[in-house]
Amino acid sequence: MSLPTENWLRRKNRRNQIKELVIQGVLIASSFVAILTTIGIVASLVFEAFRFFDKIPLMEFLFSLEWSPQTAIRADQVGASGKFGVIPLLTGTLLISFIAMLVATPLGLLSAIYLAEFAKAKTRDAVKPLLELLAGIPTVVYGFFAALVVAPIIRATGSGVGFDISSESALAAGLVMGVMLIPFISSLSDDVINAVPQALRDASFGMGATHEETVTKVVVPAATPGIIGSLLLAISRAIGETMIVVMAAGLAANLTLNPFEAVTTMTVQIVTLLTGDQEFDSAKTLAAFAIALFLLVLTLGLNIIALHIVNKYKKKYA
């Protein structure tokens, strides 16, 4: 025979157990949102991209050298189907990213090395937030600045030396994007450099090396994998960046490596293809999803490699 209190305790205990289970269920459910989002992204892109590849063969998309997505009004029009080769978009994207990295790599790395190794604590505390401010500025502001201020300056400089530069040149977009990337590179590299064990520096100093020699010959080589990881992350950001290129780069898909000409990028084309009014089934709109899938694979690939390198490096000195 059980006492009434015992029963009460047992019931209360069970109620509590159920409550715990419910709360844990809610917790698990909310963490599944991340998985659902990923599935949603991949599924929607793959599904629409497949519908696109029904109309345009995959090989043509990947290897054709021409991009002119206008669809015909009449069926018998010349070039009715449009040309959907992703190569000009890819070269445009890579050209702008390359220019951006040319700006961001030296500036970001040198700032990171100076701040991590040479700067006084006071300077560090003052400068770091300023650099991070660059990362906090919305990209639409950079785009406005690139289109309104930087592009005209470049154009004027060009015509000053008798050189014709497009007002939507890859250079303007690339330069401004480079500045946007500085904080990504500097703060990640800063972490990486700080993670290099002090013992390595002490050994180098002990051998009579100057601080500069220690940094360039010991610290930086030891931190190289991590630095490469941070550069890859910056590249992946440059490739996926939208607003700067939408506002400052062109729409014409020129297959060129000349930084003074107008080029277009994958993100620009996604925006232009999808912001107009049009029916959802045309090859033109579906093409945006195919490009986005391509973009996603590219950026995620870069990101996974970068994280892998960084993690491996972190383990080495942990």
Next chain:
Amino acid sequence: MPNYILNTSRQMAKRHGREKRFKWYGRIAIFISIAFLIFMFSAIVFRGASAFQQTKISLDINFSEAIIDPTSSRDPEILKRANYKPVVLESLSNVIPGITDRRDRNRVYKLLSAGAVFDLGEQVASNPKLLGKSKSVWLLASSEVDLFMKGKIDSNISEDLRRLKDKDIEWIEILKSQGKIKKTFNTTLFGKGDSREPEMAGILGAAIGSFFSLLVCFLIAFPLGILTAVYLEEFAKKNFLTDFIEVNINNLAAVPSIVFGLLGLSIFLNFFNLPRSTPLVGGIVLALMTLPTIIIASRSILRSIPQSIRDAALGLGASKTQTTFHHVVPLAMPGMLTGTILGMARALGETAPLLMIGMVAFIVDIPKGVTDVATSLPVQIFLWADSPEKGFVERTSAAIIVLLVFLILMNLCAVYLRKRLERRW
């Protein structure tokens, strides 16, 4: 015997020189980065500062009943839509002499904004007693006049290249000499929605759209982010599923923002048929985008809460959930809020995904709820930056200044929270 000491010291001088130069490279790199930041800010402030003022023209309007309300209906709708052009023209020709032919009348009328007559209509509709009386009213000037008053139109360049002709400038000078034209604080910019006319365009609609989007974003991302972080840090066992969730979160943080826009377009708009161009969908997309940021920040905060807190609670007989929600989460809350505010600040500046879900439309009305069509501050900046009218340049810059002020406020708020409430263990 060679002088080794001298040799080494020369070598040392070289090595130290190299060190000095290397340090300078670092300083120059930092200098260039910060100089760019200052250059960008000052270029925008320089262009945008003038937009906080607008030009108005004072006219003694004779609200003649015969012209405005010939039937004496006193119906507010009729009063609003009545033809105020003759009244305005009459008063203008009283001030500016020598306006006789039709072409001149049309030109002088264009000194005023197209919205000036609507303004008059509103005034009369709200106060019908004005009819039959005469009153001096300040009316909005056109964008060209506004730019001229702010010194942004060079009257020395050839007349053919200007939209504001010499005659217009003559008239403005007449108004100026009588003190009937002045610059005042720009209430339109902060009190109105978008417009095709630069002088009538404001950012209130976009700001409210941004507010609603962020509200939806916060309501979704904050609870989800914190619960996920709590699950992963406090409850999850190390297994395949947990690893998979973690990989997912890390990858989502790296997905370009425009891809989230495509997700919104194909899933929320085309599949779930949620209303297009609304803060509701915008907020959901922004929430999914900021979720990884919030989760990652919250997890690092949870990790910094000492194990002894948990042990103490468990030791006193608290259950796992009680320990977590009565002790660990409250201690971590300031930090988690900080992370959330920083995530929301990023969401506020985000443009690309909103373009994809149609928040890029031209919307005059000010949204009243999350399901009204709306745009957002950064999208408004993008739209104005694209407009050919010169008057929009200063307004775009002013909108950027407002956006940056909001961002700075949010960041300061985060810093304050961190300083005041966060505990160091």
